[in-house]
Amino acid sequence: MKAIILFGHGARDIRWREPFDRLVTLWRDQYVDVPVEVAFLEMMQPSLEEAVSSLADSGATQITVMPVFFGQGGHLRNDFPVLLNVCRKKFPQIALSATPAVGEDKTVLQAIIDFGARAL
Template identity: 50%
Template sequence: MMGPHGIVLFAHGARDVRWAEPFERLAARLRELRGASAGTVSLAFLELMTPDLPAAVAAQVADGASVITVVPVFFGQGGHIRRDLPVILDQCRAAHPSVEIRCSTAVGEDADVIEAIAGYCLRQAF
């Protein structure tokens, strides 16, 4: 039997702890939408904040996740997503070979996200 399917929202990180507030709200909303039995939703950061991605993945594995999807909460596919993230994902996969670790594209690459942002911008202009 397969364990729960976890989601890790992966963001850049910043020195100012308030920077993480929208990501925390996003994680909380995702938890509401999924329900408690669907699996863990957690945050991870590339730098300057904790936990990092390996620690977040390890925590989900400890909670019983057998599949984890990493969702880069970046606007585009810059160097961190193209260079840094694949290396970190390989480290996570090597550390947890029995867990399927997936990765989506950066959220800003999704057409629905672009539409939502465009709608927001229009609402702000009027």
Template identity: 45%
Template sequence: MAAKGIVLFGHGARDPEWAGPMKRVAARIAARSPDTPVGVAFMEFLTPTLNEAVDALAAAGVEHITVVPVFLAQGGHLKRDVPLLVAEAAARHPALTVTQVLAAGESDGVVEALADYALGVA
């Protein structure tokens, strides 16, 4: 059984092209870990919402969801707004646990990849 699932959660933007890299990240996760259901969700402008993404994973039988903020850093959204959205989404599914982790950009691997990119294009 696929007990664990991932929601990649992004800020969102008016330009639908903005979602492209997040969709590519989801595709890489699906390719590398086919047994881990993965979805994307957005805080504003784009859909699905976090509620919609969590509902979909719950319907797929997931028991624990990790909400991975695809944000460059911790800031007001992740400290104040997103925990409320996560709590709201979790409240719709009492049997589910939903955990928000640190912004992806805070990780050493992403920091190094950003440095790689900058050195490669300069």
């Protein structure tokens, strides 16, 4: 079974998480057969490892981690690969892959431009 993790930075203010929860709701409405979890690098739960564990427990065998970051900063170049490799070692039965940061996708960038244009 395929599954996806929406991976974010995390923040001290719990309200920062709200867009991630809305993404989960949208995902579940549109892709009912593909489980989704959120995970955070720091300051919030669940961690990447906890999210992988939850999806593995529900039967996932292929998990794609989608970094919901604007770009490939130090966290995604340095910290994220370490966390992903820890999960690969802990869950060898799971095929773990990752997408680039969402902000590097041309469609996402165009959506931001369109949002700005609507604001004019």
